[in-house]
Amino acid sequence: MNAQVSEGKWRRLRSLADGEGRFKMMAIDQRGSLSNAIAKTTNRSADQVSGEELADAKEAITRVLAPYATAVLTDPIYGYPHSFRSIPQGIGLLLAHEETGYERAGPTGRERKTNLIEGWSVKKAQHAGADAVKLLLYYHPDSSEDVRRHQQDLVQRLGEECEQACMPFLLELVSYALEEGGTSTDEFARKKPDLVIRSAHEFSDPKYKVDVLKLEFPANLKSTREFCGGTFDGEERQAVYQLSDVREFCCQLNEAAGMPWVILSAGVGIEEFLIQVELATEAGASGFLCGRAIWKDAVPFYPDFATMENWLRSEGAYNFLRANAYAQRAVPWFEHRRCKEGVLAATSTARG
């Protein structure tokens, strides 16, 4: 008779989206990649960038751009404690749960294990006021069994912990190459659709209790016949597929996900990202969760905060508004087939 789990998840999930159920979320939870960017622009190594510098940069970006977001994803160490007053009222909060980076693993040392932030928990995230927990998981469906099992177990345990606390669980999947040469080869571009789709399929299994997937674009747009001439970065590539194939990959990804999903930017440029948002939402995505594509060009001004903020207020805001406009065609999360069956499929006490 009393209030149930389902209402809590529903209320929190709703708080991440706009009034029509579309996610237009901002990521500022970067730690490693932001340290690297600050180090580069100040001619230092990443370990010379202090936690305070990281916190200050995050706060500035959050303060200027959060008003354009429906929710902000930040980290509980350098981000939230220093930025919580800079997130306007009515904007949702996601807190990152993973330790930045990954642990090298597997027989070749090229596989990746994710670890959680030490001493952090879903309970602490909830107490701190989070509306959702986010886990970034590096995943390769053909990695060694030990690594695959480690990654799957991690998700399952966290999914269960979130479920107990009625906390929405957003899982971000990032692929990587098992081969030498990394993710920038034509070979990887060719494999990427399959990797992204199979990974999404794995974690759509209800046993993981994921509520929203944050997914990579399932192809490299720079390797399409239409854009391989250097459209986005001036670099010519071999065409490994064409846009009509990519549309099909997006549809397959939407099928595989089986739950509301959003597209991530992985640091591509804003022009490329906007096309990704268009194609992903056309296929069924419920919006985006985007960081660097929107704000990365502010970082080279560091530590000149006045110029950084000036850039964020003009170019950064314009980037965000364009992404929001592209996401207008996203599928409201509550209209996803999985959510129509109950409040949330992951919630056993779901109400119709």
Added chain:
Amino acid sequence: MNAQVSEGKWRRLRSLADGEGRFKMMAIDQRGSLSNAIAKTTNRSADQVSGEELADAKEAITRVLAPYATAVLTDPIYGYPHSFRSIPQGIGLLLAHEETGYERAGPTGRERKTNLIEGWSVKKAQHAGADAVKLLLYYHPDSSEDVRRHQQDLVQRLGEECEQACMPFLLELVSYALEEGGTSTDEFARKKPDLVIRSAHEFSDPKYKVDVLKLEFPANLKSTREFCGGTFDGEERQAVYQLSDVREFCCQLNEAAGMPWVILSAGVGIEEFLIQVELATEAGASGFLCGRAIWKDAVPFYPDFATMENWLRSEGAYNFLRANAYAQRAVPWFEHRRCKEGVLAATSTARG
């Protein structure tokens, strides 16, 4: 280094108020008094009113009026499970923690002990998505030690539980008469300022870890020289004080409270309530948490839901908008002297 308690309480507390920190909150957590009102209008006894009827009436009132509120207080049994979709996005949620009514106690049987909802907890409220826990406490500073201790211990335990969960704790204090004749006598009107002020003072002790007090108006306006001629209900009374005294009681109450406080309506008519809001906010209150004064005149139309909703959309909404206008002069909660000292005085890890 990680995110702290204080940020969670701060974020939740903010979600209850408008952008300027003023509480314009609606109460629809009534159980006993609403059952009685429904019983009366349908010529039945309260025990003949079913839980479903109560839930339906609450849902209708919530659906129409919640859009005018900065937050909605409801109960976790008949209210929230049936109304959670009727509270618009961006509007805060308080859940009642006490069993409706009270247990008769003390040597005369006229004293009152409060009990909590069986099987409910702060953890459950948090999981369900509440932004604050509300406890209604009947309190008389001159009740027997057993009863006083019981009530104080209850508050202290719940305050601790809320603190552990970073959940804002709103304590509602309601006075009552130890003497025969109840609260409608001139004698009680005379005593009321002292009772309300001393009770607020008691629970402003940091050991109770209360974040916001929900207080009675510290006088009976119907017993003032200015209004004793039957202004509000047509009934003449003896004048036991005048408006200038009442203003002074309000200032004393503001001093005694020592933390942000809001005024409750206790079912008085809307005209009287508006004057109470004016006097309370002038003295330092941060707004109101009002139920029946706004919506009670809809209940006599029950079970004609169309007419009820029609009344709520016109008269009810007008009442709410007037109360909101009167609360425009309220003191933003974060400007209260206690909150300026830290994020929240009750929070040991408060940040400046």
